[in-house]
Amino acid sequence: MTTPARRRRSSASTPPREPRTLRQPLERPAPLRHAVFDVIAEMIINGELKPGEHLVENELAAQLGVSRQPVREALQRLHAEGWIDLRPALGAFVHTPTEDEADQLLATRTLLEAESARLAAKNATPEQVEHLYSLLNEGDIAVTDDDQKAMVAANSALHAYIVKLSGNKVLAELIELVDRRVRWYYWPIARSRGAEAWLEHRELIEAIEARNSRKAGELMRKHTERTRDSYHARDRSGENAQG
Structure with missing residues (x-):
């Protein structure tokens, strides 16, 4: 049987656990944003949206039957992946490949x-x-x-x-x-x-x-x-x- 003294030594040998650093909550999936990205990318690929064409958020939202938010998010990703260019004060334009x-x-x-x-x-x-x-x-x-x-x-x-x-x-x-x-x-x-x-x-x-x-x-x-x-x-x- 373990004596009280031995229990105390065992407890003292284990350092107290430090609290874990709080992390940002995981972002929930946004399938609509991804779906809008896919549709706009396909419109660019098949020439429905042509190089240099101005992309207007509210027009795309109305055409796709969604709100402007997923369109705005999709345009940001399209810009990051090189499908469109974002020009300050002018908006989004289909990229013209060099x-x-x-x-x-x-x-x-x-x-x-x-x-x-x-x-x-x-x-x-x-x-x-x-x-x-x-x-x-x-x-x-x-x-x-x-x-x-x-x-x-x-x-x-x-x-x-x-x-x-x-x-x-x-x-x-x-x-x-x-x-x-x-x-x-x-x-x-x-x-x-x-x-x-x-x-x-x-x-x-x-x-x-x-x-x-x-x-x-x-x-x-x-x-x-x-x-x-x-x-x-x-x-x-x-x-x-x-x-």
């Missing part, structure tokens, strides 16, 4: 996607390859119908699925960071790339099906470089970047 911005992002995309295609050729099952061909068919239909929105969506879906087949989660996370902006840059050249891009996709899928990882990586590199060149050629032509 050629350097586009070149840096598309160059990064080339490196990431070439590796994803190389890995996809090693990992893809016959069923997954069959799905790639179904995505290819959707793109062919979009080109035949001259449906710009469907072309961009099909292109994004096919590239995203190849990334998934890579099996590399870190690579997938990095590509996800640039995917939206790639769609923004791809939108104005979707028609000019047209059938050529989808012929390149077919050749790429055939290399993945043949499990030729070296060829798949090289084909993806050339494919994304052609998209990069097409963007710059169109930019130099003086056409409106989202027309």
Whole structure:
């Protein structure tokens, strides 16, 4: 049985616990703010909101059926991520991408996607390859119908699925960071790339099906470089970047 003296020594050996520092309360999720961000970003990507266009809070709020607060919060995030410019005393304007911005992002995309295609050729099952061909068919239909929105969506879906087949989660996370902006840059050249891009996709899928990882990586590199060149050629032509 523990004696009172021993209990006292045991108690004395344990220093008193200091009170924890008070922290700020955790912020509650704001799904509406995120939803408004997503919608406005998509409006910029598909050219509904054009580079240099003035964004008016109350007009966007009325159009989206929300209050001005989530619109204001979404615009702050859009500014932080480079989708819009906030000009003192003037308001928010859709950002006009510079050629350097586009070149840096598309160059990064080339490196990431070439590796994803190389890995996809090693990992893809016959069923997954069959799905790639179904995505290819959707793109062919979009080109035949001259449906710009469907072309961009099909292109994004096919590239995203190849990334998934890579099996590399870190690579997938990095590509996800640039995917939206790639769609923004791809939108104005979707028609000019047209059938050529989808012929390149077919050749790429055939290399993945043949499990030729070296060829798949090289084909993806050339494919994304052609998209990069097409963007710059169109930019130099003086056409409106989202027309």
